[in-house]
Amino acid sequence: MGTVATSPDGTVGERRQLINVAYRLLGSLTEAEDAVQDAYARWYGLPRSQQEEILSPGAWLTTVTSRICLDLLGSARARRERYVGVWLPEPLPDRTEWDHAGSVDPTGWADPADQIVLNESVAMAFLVVLESMTPAERVAFVLHEVFRYPFAEVAGILGRTPAACKQLAASARRRVRAARAPVAATGQADVVRHVKEAWExxxxxxxxxxxxxxxVMTADGGGMVGTVLRPVEGGARIGQYMVAIADMAPGLELLERSVNGVPGLVAQRAGVVVTVASFDVAGGRVTRIWAVRNPEKLRPWAGEG
Incomplete structure (x- = not known):
């Protein structure tokens, strides 16, 4: 895809927006990047005459990327049924907290993790709620509520009427409202710091x-590393489990780091990130912990330290 990075038609400038849309639709940076690359491949597969007929290449790429994501979401249920344990979204680092600049791959693309705008719409708690939606609800909600696409454009992507898309977004909005909104990051940072100290x-x-x-603590090892396959429920049981992990993993180093734009913890062994933990906090106490241990989902964290 190196030709895309130097293309004169300006479509390369759309990549950041497309990565942001696709990650929120899929909850996977790897799949988001693949979807965007696929959309670009389709664009450059068009004859030049067809490209010139398209008034807004950016809108065309957004439509194609969203449809690719919709197809992936439709097949996700079957893939998740084969997944070992609980599937969680891929956590994202905030590269400004680390000592090195964002990397660039050989094609000239900036690292996809550096392209994601870290705000409340990528917080783990929010992404987990998105996972509970139907594919159509998720697309309608993300495009309209997060990126402010009008329902007429969403309708073209979903192949439904604007009124139907409005209903889908409303249904999705009710799911979001049912989930408690996260506290301010400042309050969460204090709680997470105390958790780190008690864990250490x-x-x-x-x-x-x-x-x-x-x-409730949910862990995602993907069958590639040891972890609990079912959520651990109850503060007492979670506390005992966390201490047991510390006993079994000497040399584990805990770092306070932003995870998807919200204060979290990163566990390293010998300088390698082995776990990224996200938290939801209410009333000064942790209500949810999401611990991602699947190495394939920790690739954006490689080299951090």
Missing amino acids: TKDIAALVDLLDPAA
Whole structure:
């Protein structure tokens, strides 16, 4: 795809927007990048005469990327059924917190992780809610509510009427409202820091005090690394599990890092990121922990430290 990076038609400037749309639709940076590359391949597969007839290449690329994502979401259920354990979205680092600049691959593309705008629409809690939606709901909601595409354009992507798309977005909005909105990052940072300190000192009592009694921890190892295959429920059980992990993993280093734009924790062994943990906090206590351990989902974190 190196020709895309030097293309004179200006479509390369759309890549950042397309990556942002696709990641929110798919919850996977790897799949988002593949979807965008596929859309560009289709664009450059068009005869020049057809390209010139398209008034807005950016809109064309957004439509094609969204349709590719819609197809992927439609097949995701079958793929998730074969997935070992619980599937979680891929966590994203904030490269401004690390000591090196964003990387560039040989084609001239900037690293996809550096292209994502880190705001509330990529917080893990929000992405998990998106996972509960139907593919059509997710596309309608993300395009209209997050990126402000009018329903007439969404209708063209989904192949439905604008009124039907409006209903889909409204249904999705109800799902989002049913999930509690996250607290301000400043409040969450303090709680996460206390969790880190209690985890490092293996203080079960302190951990349990920081965890809501009804807290739930979900881990994603993808069958590639050892982890619990089902959610761990209850603050006491989670606290005991976290200390057991610390006992079994000597040399584990915990770092306070932004995860999808929200304060989280990163665990390293020998300088290699092995776990990225996201948190949801309410009333000064952790209500949800999402721990991603699948190495394939930690590729954007490679070399961080």
